[in-house]
Amino acid sequence: xxxxxxxxxxxxxxxxxxxxDVPPDNSCLTCHSDxxxxxxxxxxxxxxxxxxxxxxxxxxxxxxxxAKTPATGYVGVPDKKQIAxxxxxxxxxxxxxNFYGIPTDQLQRYKTSRHGKELFNAGNNKVAVCNDCHTExxxxxxxxxxxPVYPSNVxxxxxxxxxxxxxxxxFGIPTDIFNKYKGSVHxxxxxxxxxxxxxxxxxxxxSHGAVPPGVKEVAAACGKCHINEKKNFxxxxxAKIEDAAKFNQCISCHSNHDIQPxxxxxxxxxxxxCHAPQTPEFxxxxxxxxxxxxxQDDLKATQGIVKQAGIEGIFVEEDTLVLEEIKTKVFEMGxxxxxxxxxxxxxxxxxxxxxxxxxxxxxxxxxDNLKQRKLFLLPMWLFIFVMAVAxxxxxxxxxxxxxxxxxxx
Amino acid sequence: MLKNxxxxxxxxxxxxxxxxxxxxxxxxxxxxxxxxxxxxFGSMSLFLFVSxxxxxxxxxxxxxxxxxEAFESVKFIMTxxxxxxxxxxxxxxxxxLMILMVTIHMMRTYVTGSYKKPRELTWLIGVGLFMxxxxxxxxxxxxxxNQLAYWATTVGTEIAxxxxxIGEFAKTLMRGGVNxxxxxxxxxxxxxxxxxxxxxxxLIGFHIFLVxxxxxxxxxxxxxxxxxxPEDGIPFFPDHLLKEGVVFFVLMGVLITLSILAPFELGEKxxxxxxxxxxxxxxxxxxxxxxxxxxxxxxxxxxxxxAPLFLxxxxxxxxxxxxxxxxRPVSMTLGIITFVVVIFLGTLGCLSESKxxxxxxxxxxxxxGVPHQVTEQKL
Numbered sequence: 049x050x051x052x053x054x055x056x057x058x059x060x061x062x063x064x065x066x067x068x069d070v071p072p073d074n075s076c077l078t079c080h081s082d083x084x085x086x087x088x089x090x091x092x093x094x095x096x097x098x099x100x101x102x103x104x105x106x107x108x109x110x111x112x113x114x115a116k117t118p119a120t121g122y123v124g125v126p127d128k129k130q131i132a133x134x135x136x137x138x139x140x141x142x143x144x145x146n147f148y149g150i151p152t153d154q155l156q157r158y159k160t161s162r163h164g165k166e167l168f169n170a171g172n173n174k175v176a177v178c179n180d181c182h183t184e185x186x187x188x189x190x191x192x193x194x195x196p197v198y199p200s201n202v203x204x205x206x207x208x209x210x211x212x213x214x215x216x217x218x219f220g221i222p223t224d225i226f227n228k229y230k231g232s233v234h235x236x237x238x239x240x241x242x243x244x245x246x247x248x249x250x251x252x253x254x255s256h257g258a259v260p261p262g263v264k265e266v267a268a269a270c271g272k273c274h275i276n277e278k279k280n281f282x283x284x285x286x287a288k289i290e291d292a293a294k295f296n297q298c299i300s301c302h303s304n305h306d307i308q309p310x311x312x313x314x315x316x317x318x319x320x321x322c323h324a325p326q327t328p329e330f331x332x333x334x335x336x337x338x339x340x341x342x343x344q345d346d347l348k349a350t351q352g353i354v355k356q357a358g359i360e361g362i363f364v365e366e367d368t369l370v371l372e373e374i375k376t377k378v379f380e381m382g383x384x385x386x387x388x389x390x391x392x393x394x395x396x397x398x399x400x401x402x403x404x405x406x407x408x409x410x411x412x413x414x415x416d417n418l419k420q421r422k423l424f425l426l427p428m429w430l431f432i433f434v435m436a437v438a439x440x441x442x443x444x445x446x447x448x449x450x451x452x453x454x455x456x457x
Numbered sequence: 458m459l460k461n462x463x464x465x466x467x468x469x470x471x472x473x474x475x476x477x478x479x480x481x482x483x484x485x486x487x488x489x490x491x492x493x494x495x496x497x498f499g500s501m502s503l504f505l506f507v508s509x510x511x512x513x514x515x516x517x518x519x520x521x522x523x524x525x526e527a528f529e530s531v532k533f534i535m536t537x538x539x540x541x542x543x544x545x546x547x548x549x550x551x552x553x554l555m556i557l558m559v560t561i562h563m564m565r566t567y568v569t570g571s572y573k574k575p576r577e578l579t580w581l582i583g584v585g586l587f588m589x590x591x592x593x594x595x596x597x598x599x600x601x602x603n604q605l606a607y608w609a610t611t612v613g614t615e616i617a618x619x620x621x622x623i624g625e626f627a628k629t630l631m632r633g634g635v636n637x638x639x640x641x642x643x644x645x646x647x648x649x650x651x652x653x654x655x656x657x658x659x660l661i662g663f664h665i666f667l668v669x670x671x672x673x674x675x676x677x678x679x680x681x682x683x684x685x686x687p688e689d690g691i692p693f694f695p696d697h698l699l700k701e702g703v704v705f706f707v708l709m710g711v712l713i714t715l716s717i718l719a720p721f722e723l724g725e726k727x728x729x730x731x732x733x734x735x736x737x738x739x740x741x742x743x744x745x746x747x748x749x750x751x752x753x754x755x756x757x758x759x760x761x762x763x764a765p766l767f768l769x770x771x772x773x774x775x776x777x778x779x780x781x782x783x784x785r786p787v788s789m790t791l792g793i794i795t796f797v798v799v800i801f802l803g804t805l806g807c808l809s810e811s812k813x814x815x816x817x818x819x820x821x822x823x824x825x826g827v828p829h830q831v832t833e834q835k836l
Contacts, residue, residue, distance in 0.1 A: 361720070361722065363532070363535065363536045365532070366536075421717045422717060422718070424717070425713070425714055425717060425718075428710060428713060428714075429710055429714075432706045432707060432709070432710040435702075435703075435706045436703045436706050436707060439699045439700075439702045439703045439706075440699075440703060442695075442699055443696060443699040443700060443703075446695065446696050446699070447696070454688065457688075
């Protein structure tokens with residue numbers, strides 16, 4: 049991904065911002081000058097890829113008919129299949145693409161996708177092909193925020209078709225996916241926090257090879273980002289269930305498009321869907337729930353104690369560092385709970401608990417020290433008072449003696 | 458028995474009597490009758506200097522004068538070594554109290570006219586000691602390498618840079634570069650722990666020698682002072698020393714109490730890229746800092762640079778014979794006006810660029826310390 053990103057950044061920077069020069073002797077523009085307005089800023093025109101590369105014809109001919117003779121390979125407006133083949137003509141050519149460092153398996157992947165299979169195998173023209181996502185004349189690199197396939201634009205681009213009831217009804221695909229995604233934890237991160245690293249449609253379904261993940265691939269799809277969750281899940285008894293009707297991996301508890309931030313409530317809602325209350329499995333889940341809740345409560349309380357101590361002027365740097373270690377342990381409980389092993393989750397809590405106690409004891413000791421310092425002032429001032437009184441008394445005594453001596457003289 | 462043995466051992470080898478007699482004379486030398494509680498401030502300044510040296514030595518065990526370690530080492534002192542926090546707080550408060558004591562001591566000398574003939578040199582050295590104490594405070598303030606210290610030093614050295622002619626050179630010399638950095642820290646450290654302590658040590662020695670040699674000043678007019686006879690005066694030891702003892706205990710108590718109840722915060726580590734809002738110098742530079750706001754930079758620096766010069770030449774300007782404050786109306790009026798102006802400017806400096814609540818009304822003090830009432834915005 050990083051390689052592609054850098055390639056596109058390079059290509060983007062290599063482009064003139066003002067757009068490409070008007071191609072010399074391009075008779076297409078005599079009639080289609082409006083197309084040039086779209087095309088001049090595209091990545092293709094920046095690299096001297098003009099009309100005839102996709103549409104065929106001979107742009108050097110001044111005469112319209114001569115420019116479109118069959119001998120010139122004139123295509124005109126290509127149909128969907130042709131589009132895939134024409135784009136693939138260059139983009140599947142390793143030699144041509146080598147210089148740009150762009151992958152060349154898009155066409156092959158497309159053919160394995162649901163879109164490609166419908167188009168090439170079933171001859172269904174109502175599926176997405178290259179230009180439906182990338183546009184035609186004004187194609188820009190995917191690293192360009194104006195690109196329809198820039199990460200933050202992907203859901204909207206997919207929704208152009210997948211939100212259209214007329215297109216989706218024949219395929220039996222729901223059209224509320226975009227709205228569900230928008231309200232999900234991923235959608236909020238993408239649209240509200242502008243986090244382009246978050247999962248979008250293509251992260252789970254793939255882009256050129258887009259397919260709905262099957263039951264065995266769900267954990268693999270989610271696990272691309274949620275590595276630890278996947279690793280732990282594969283150790284759990286749930287991972288062995290192959291019947292999607294009974295258990296569909298991550299989706300069974302988290303759902304798919306409208307995934308919400310996971311909370312402890314899920315133990316009540318999700319477990320109860322399959323496991324009756326008081327069954328050993330349900331109770332095991334409750335035990336895990338309890339230990340995670342205790343850890344989170346303890347973390348919150350200890351954070352409060354450290355914060356308050358800092359406000360009181362106590363040095364809490366070391367305790368803050370220990371608190372960070374505890375936080376790591378408590379956060380680790382999140383992925384670990386996917387093993388459904390109480391022992392493993394509890395082991396993390398035991399490690400955190402020892403540090404909780406250490407931090408609290410440290411703060412208590414420091415606070416006691418501060419109190420003791422203040423208490424020390426009392427005997428100190430008592431001592432000073434006694435000393436001052438004694439010295440003044442002695443001074444007066446000496447004064448009196450001197451006066452007496454003077455009188456005697 | 459042991460005492461006799463030791464005495465004999467020394468007497469057999471040295472002319473002990475030649476040393477003992479002048480020492481005993483100094484100890485028993487009678488002080489004039491007017492010497493009282495107000496004459497203890499000089500000794501208190503000395504006590505605080507000794508306290509600063511001792512706590513400074515303890516701090517030096519752990520302090521590291523480098524850009525990367527200074528802040529961390531002070532934090533270490535405040536958290537790890539036994540009573541490290543106490544030494545740092547006593548040192549920090551001691552610096553402030555020392556400046557206060559030296560100032561009060563100077564004010565007492567001014568009021569009692571003790572700077573007059575024949576003690577002009579003692580006064581000159583005293584003014585020098587006062588200036589050096591301020592430099593002590595300025596250099597020491599940077600050493601914890603926190604945000605306040607860093608930016609206060611930046612502002613302070615910038616002011617020095619405004620002196621015409623040598624300003625830029627002086628600024629670069631102090632900073633050891635264009636900006637305040639590790640070089641500045643090294644220079645300030647060397648000044649603070651080597652140059653100034655020794656310079657102050659010898660100057661204090663000379664100051665005390667002059668005080669003892671020329672005897673304490675009385676309120677008698679110049680030329681009418683009489684040598685204090687033993688039967689009329691108060692012996693320095695033990696009588697006067699007992700008074701010093703009382704003040705010493707109280708001062709020590711105040712120092713420790715302040716260290717415990719009002720500790721100096723270490724704050725955040727110096728960050729040259731982030732200037733905190735409302736940077737102000739320590740209270741002893743506040744009147745000067747605030748006064749500078751009213752004048753163009755160069756003129757202000759030159760004008761305020763005259764203040765120490767004025768202190769130095771004062772004994773040669775005020776050549777009247779009287780010492781009693783009530784018999785010196787001009788000097789006293791001038792002194793009182795200066796005192797009021799300094800306090801007023803210092804207060805304005807503290808209040809400037811802050812928001813304060815007086816009798817339920819909120820006032821915003823602008824950069825010149827002028828209050829503006831804040832009215833609540835109502836929708």
